[in-house]
Amino acid sequence: MTKVRMGMVGGGPDAFIGQVHRMAAGLDGNIELVCGVFSRDQQKNRQAGESLLADPARAYADIASLFAAEQKLPAEQRMEFVSIVTPNSSHHAIASAAIDAGFHVFCEKPATFTLAESVDLQRQLQTSPVLFGLAHTYTGYPLVKEARQRVANGELGEIKKVVVEYSQGWLAKKLNNQTSKQGSWRLDPTYAGVSCCVGDIGVHAANLAEYIIDSPIKQILADLGSVEADRSLDDDATVLLRFANQARGVLIASQISLGEENNLNIKVYGSQGSLSWSQQEPNSLWLMSGDQPAQLLRTGFDYLCDQAKQCTRTPAGHPEGYIEAFANLYQAFANGVKQHRNNPVKDSRVEGVPDIEHAVSGMQFIEGTVTSSQANNSWLKLDKLTPAEHTK
Structure with missing residues (x-):
């Protein structure tokens, strides 16, 4: 065609x-x-x-x-x-x-x-x-799809906890907004909205966690802040999570973690095993259990699920990354x-x-973290958040 x-x-x-x-x-x-x-x-x-x-x-x-x-x-x-x-x-x-x-x-x-x-x-x-x-x-990475399939197959058992982190360091120092186009609009509420860090990268981490365990985040407790006094939007966030499947979690999002590049990583812990994946090493997925050696899965092999194989373009050992996932x-x-x-x-x-649906849930998460943080870091039910509730 x-x-x-x-x-x-x-x-x-x-x-x-x-x-x-x-x-x-x-x-x-x-x-x-x-x-x-x-x-x-x-x-x-x-x-x-x-x-x-x-x-x-x-x-x-x-x-x-x-x-x-x-x-x-x-x-x-x-x-x-x-x-x-x-x-x-x-x-x-x-x-x-x-x-x-x-x-x-x-x-x-x-x-x-x-x-x-x-x-x-x-x-x-x-x-x-x-x-x-x-x-x-x-969500387009082959081994992210493999991780989701392993969870769906029940290989990890009942999901108990998720730890997801997205850390960068590019906002660790004060920016000259005249020379940093990326920073100027992301830190400006007129263009970015109510959040910089959570809106830019934290929502990616939340989406990744929900995608892999196939369960939405239902409750959050957030602590947002900025290291520069004249910044009106957050550049750092820590969020406690409760998922619909009863799992608990922690989400760390930061753009002031000096030395970090684009460190998105996730660990999922279940009653029978766990897994670990990092965007900076995207062709590797670790599976762990309590009584067996850790197992390393790699992109490009036939033992992966159909969805992972369909999203892979090159033979094993030929790294694929961000552009391919996109x-x-x-x-x-x-x-x-x-x-x-x-x-x-x-x-x-x-x-x-x-x-x-992911667009709506993503905006609920972004606005919810701001609301929770401003309300003395209180627990908030995301499905109860309405557009009118958030004011900033």
């Missing part, structure tokens, strides 16, 4: 994550970038169009022009889905406009600026035939779009891709 045609909003010349999305989307040769609004700076927008598109005229000035012009094109030429890689504050407006225009949506996390906006998108999707995907990249989400989303061409259904979910 023909390639799936993608548009992009954001991801201009100075944007890190836009290039990552483009590399991931293009890795398997099934997606073609055909249009976009890459920057509010029209000179940069034109430059991006000239360097990225076969037809530079399809670098539009704004999202209204993007959706209106693409709708007018023949079905075999127009964009089929839009990838949203802008700061958090604009996600909802872009996604909502895309849904109204009938285009599928693949969005950076968090899905929206507020929980209320995520709930609004959820309602909008209930009556729309379009697909929605969320870029929780780490590409697994894009590949699954593209497959969903292809299926949708001939059999459109009113279900926004795509198998193998985080969906609008």
Whole structure:
């Protein structure tokens, strides 16, 4: 079948994550970038169009022009889905406009600026035939899928405890916001929302824990803070977790852990065994029990589950990493779009891709940690949190 045609909003010349999305989307040769609004700076927008598109005229000035012009094109030429890689504050407006225009949506996390906006998108999707995907990249790693399958098979027994950590060090020192584009908007509540650290990386850790043990976080007790006195958003967080399956957990998220690079790791402890995985060593998964030597599983071998093998591109010993994991989400989303061409259904979910339910739960977690921390580090039931409860 023909390639799936993608548009992009954001991801201009100075944007890190836009290039990552483009590399991931293009890795398997099934997606073609055909249009976009890459920057509010029209000179940069034109430059991006000239360097990225076969037809530079399809670098539009704004999202209204993007959706209106693409709708007018023949079905075999127009964009089929839009990838949203802008700061958090604009996600909802872009996604909502895309849904109204009938285009599928693949969005950076968090899905929206507020929980209320995520709930609004959820309602909008209930009556729309379009697909929605969320870029929780780490669920795309082969051995993360293997870990999930081992838990589902009951090999660890009853899950008792989860310890998940996502530590970085890039905010350990005060940033010059004039030279740090990444830091300037992530630390600005006007663009980032109510949280920097939890909204940027803590929500990834929460999603990873929920994905592997296949159980949602139901209660939290959070302690958020910032090391710089003039920062209005958190750069460090510790959160106690209680899952629906009665397991307890600890989540550590930090962007001021000096010396750390991108240290996302998770340990899951059960009544019969445990497992351990680290994003910085993603091709290894450790299984442990109380009375046997630890077992090391590696990417690329036939003993892995079907989902892990399907997400592996190279033979054992040829490391795969972040771009490949990201590409697994894009590949699954593209497959969903292809299926949708001939059999459109009113279900926004795509198998193998985080969906609008994860978007809502992610925003509940982000806003819940802020609410809990501000309420003298008190326990909070996430399913009882409503958009109106959070004020900051």
